[in-house]
Amino acid sequence: MKKFSLLSFLMLVLLTLLVACGGEETGSDEGNGDSDGGGDDAGERHAIIFKSTGNPFGEKLMEGFEDAITEAGDEAILRAPEQPTVEGQIQIIEELISQQVDSITVVGNDYDGLEPVLTKAKDRGIKVLSTDSAVNGNSRMVHVNQADPEAIGRIQIEAVAEMIDNEGQIAVLSATSQASNQNLWIEWMQKELEKSDYDNIELVEVAYGDDLRDKSVSETEALLQSYPDLKGIIAPTTVGIAAASKVITDKGLQGEVVVTGLGLPSEMAEYIENGVSPWMYLWNPIELGYLAGYTANMLVAEEITGEVGDTFEAGDLGSYEVTETEDGTEVLLGDPFRFDADNIDEWKDVY
């Protein structure tokens, strides 16, 4: 008898937990009224899927997305798998298809890997777009791009060239070797370096820190050991740029080796203030999410179809036009934003 009561007690605990979580969520996210689907005018549901949970950039991106959607009086669903994997995103998209959402905005963990499931979503009448990290042209109707990859690549070389007076060795510390964004930017960096202005600059190595703190640190240390004359490091990823800056700070190499690239202002505030990184770039994730939210809304309202030449007004951000890319179409947010010692203070608490 005793064991049976214990057993039922444990089951009870389990169930309470489940119900508690469930109840909490239904309260906050799910409307009670018009639940059985259909794309009515009011109460549309727009979903966004980020790469993984616990990423401040993603949190801000989703915040911006939610702002745009709630302004329009619709409901936003914010999701992210626990690990940055394609498998996790496929599962979430299936769940969203079952919920008959009106649009899915995805920040892809892989360029091609989501094609089948996104095609299924489109077949069920769901509008599909990507933002920040694109999925291939067949899987999406339009991509909301933070900035032109060419501009992102070139501007980082221009920055580092200015910092080291057009002379010396530089290295790149990237995220994972699979990150399609980063690889594209690095390609453009290499193209920019072919210009004759940069004849005295030598790109000695592209290292991969896998967006892990410990690996990024040892890769940076290896770069410094292997190339004692290294003048600059470009890290187009938040973990990488912060880890590289931390190493330079700890080794007291301020002024001898400069760091620049793309990073979150909050992560980089310390190193911009101490001069290790004179300036670096990023776009505003809140605005990017906002634009993506607007685009999703426009697609669902069928004001645009994602074809080249479509134009629309995106609230406070102004008007945008859908343009052609090598693979599919895109909407471009604007140029990357420069963070330096003058403006970092106001941004470090924002994101």
Added chain:
Amino acid sequence: MTEKNRMNLATISKFREFGLLGFIVLLTIVIQFLNPAFLTLGNLTDLIKNTAILSILALGMMLVLITRGIDLSIGATLALSGMIAALTVSAYPDLHPLLAILIGILVGVVCGVVLGFLVSKVGILPIIASLGLMNAFRGLTFWVGGGEWISAYQMPSSFKNIATSSFLGINTLVIIAIIIFLYFYYFVNNTITGRQIYALGSNPDSAKISGINSHKIYMIVYTMMGGLSGLAGVLWVSKFASAQGNTASGYELTVIAACILGGVSINGGVGKVTGVLLGAVLLGVLDNGLPLIDVSPFWQMGIEGAIILVAVLFNTIVKKTVEKNNRLRRVI
């Protein structure tokens, strides 16, 4: 005969450690040959500094493995305590760094006690219990962090100095690792509890009969592991000046790999502090050295895997041969 047996075991483990040491030396020579920057003071300091946290965790894991257990939750425990310590210092910047370390250790100890309780009292297998807790702790880390990271500018410099300061020219991380190493060396060799851990691991049934309180030992082992993970969490966050939800995700496998390389047997009862240290150093050399020599980044993982497998097989073959020789000798 028992005397003889003990001597044999001693020679085996000594041989194994020399083998490992020899392997490290060989690897060092190869890397040095390919990139002369390897054996420089600066690089060696980096190497030792980067290995400190790994070796602290590996020592704790050794005890767990000796009792035939395993702890997959340490990466998550590390992240949780690091996150909580970072949140605390960002809210109270005037907090003494020692207190921050204590908070981290406390969080780790609580995590360890929960696991120890599940293993010793409830009797859940360590691999399953720690797997479940790994999920739970990782989820908690994301939850307390609220999806945000704690960045460098939010931490007071006293906190960041834990990892960057030095004492007598030696980095604090390294000093902490050395203290823990010395303590463990004393603990497992000279205290009754230390010996009981080995006894329990090599034969749980007879250990119980001989009056060893197995519940107590399991609790001690997992609590120590938790406390060390908590400490490592604070050191980690201080070293990298950033706390994320996914800090050290999957790091438990690296720690276990260090133990295995160091000759700790998963079947319990076998493992030496010096061996584990060498195992951690070997992984440290690989992590530091492979980026230095011109190996394609895509080959690094395969090379590491092959080296671990070779080392494991080498260990076993040596042990087998030594045992065979002993057996032959005994017959004569």
Added chain:
Amino acid sequence: MSTRTINNTQEFSWKRFFLQWEWMLVALIIIIFLINSSISPYFLNYLSISDATMTFLDKAFIVFPMVMIMIMREIDISVGSTVALSSVVMASLYNAGLPMVLAIGACLLVGALCGFFNGFLLVKYRQLSAVIVTLSTMILYRGIAYMILEDQSAGEFPTWFSFFGWGYIGSVPFILVLFVVMAIGAVLLLQKTVFGRRVYAIGSNPTASRFSGVKVDKIKLIVFTLAGLMAAITAIFLTSRMGSTRPNVANMYELDVIAMVALGGISTAGGKGKMLGAILAVFVIGYLQYGLGLINIPAQMLLIIIGVLLIASVTVTNLRVKGKLQKKKSKKKVKKAS
């Protein structure tokens, strides 16, 4: 841990029959269905329930051999890497011009070889534990996958290949049909054949079964090879669902699989547990995740829930075993007294 009960000699009783762990899992599935359909209006329709199986069944194929492995007191944590390696080999061979059918064959072969290698090392060097061997090969297999594909992704498979992950037979997902067929086979294999009984025998007492003439090595080798083969089948389904592959797919799949097996009532202390339990556990975890996904629960909450569920359920099993033992002891005492 050191105590073991022998169930098969006991006489049949309805009470014991319904107190089995498997019924607990069935009850859990029913409860999850009830909760899911009450919290989400999108759960209780055929399309939802059948499509859900497509999202969680891919890794479930590895559950079959993992049950046998864990009954034999071993473990295999290299299966996730085996999935990645066989998937990468299949894709790159196809892209190199091999017909798709042969590429699939190669995928199965690579998977089986990976498993066989694990088993071979374990059998050849008996002092090595499975954790050590499969931890090393886990790193090695994924490392090889990286060597092959580097930073590329491979894919652009023929359209029929998407049938595996996305196709229906009638209105039932193909993956579900195959899973059910294989599940029946696996239950029969473990519960009704000599082979299955030997697996249990090895788990209850490896040395005794070795002396009593059971070919322990051969059975271990077969089961580990099977694990590799099933990982390759998972690779086929996973690759088909993604339409392309990369060396970093199926990360940490081993832990998901082990969680399913543990929830199914199989203990790594050896010799205990049933195939059916693990199969039911697949659906428990699968539908729990799916249902919580339908109300868009944050991923960190999901992590906590699954962790707690795993521990709670194993606690219950343990308490039941302890309870049974006490009962037995008291019965014995009663007998002696009378």
